[in-house]
Amino acid sequence: MKSFPFIFAAILSIYLTPVESSNGDIKEFDEYIRTSISEANIAGxxxxxxxxxxxxxxxxxxxxxxxxxxxFTPQTVMNIAxxxxxxxxxxxxxxxxQGLISLDDNVNS
Known part of the structure; x- marks a missing residue:
C-alpha cells in the first residue's frame, strides 16, 4: 500500500475544481482528509x-x-515516483x- 497516498492524491486532484470557498468548506475538507487518512492507515x-x-x-x-x-508539513520533501x-x-x-507542439511531432526535434 506504499503507493496509496499518491493514488489518493491523484484521484482527489481529478475531482477538485476551482470554486469560491468559505472557511466552512475548508474545515469540512480538512476533516474529510483527516478521517480518510486515519481510516486508510496512511502515515502521512x-x-x-x-x-x-x-x-x-x-x-x-x-x-x-x-x-x-x-x-508531515507542506515543506516536507517527498519522492513523487x-x-x-x-x-x-x-x-x-x-x-x-496551446498549439505549441503536436502529438505527431518527432521527439528528437
Whole structure:
C-alpha cells in the first residue's frame, strides 16, 4: 500500500475544481482528509490546492517519519515516483492545446 497516498492524491486532484470557498468548506475538507487518512492507515501526506500562481490551501497530515513522529508539513520533501507521469502527460496536453507542439511531432526535434 506504499503507493496509496499518491493514488489518493491523484484521484482527489481529478475531482477538485476551482470554486469560491468559505472557511466552512475548508474545515469540512480538512476533516474529510483527516478521517480518510486515519481510516486508510496512511502515515502521512501533503495536499496543496493551487489556482494560477496562487496557493489556496497547503497542509501536511500525519507523520513524515513514523519512528521519530516528525510531522508531515507542506515543506516536507517527498519522492513523487510514478505520479510524475501524470504531471508530464498533463503538461504535454497543455502544450498541444496551446498549439505549441503536436502529438505527431518527432521527439528528437
Amino acid at each position: 501526506m501533503g495536499i496543496a490546492i493551487v489556482s494560477g500562481d496562487s496557493i489556496l490551501f497547503a497542509k501536511g497530515y500525519g507523520y513524515s517519519n513514523i519512528q521519530t513522529k516528525e510531522p 510514478s505520479i510524475s507521469k501524470t504531471f508530464v502527460g498533463v503538461a504535454i496536453m497543455y502544450l498541444v492545446e
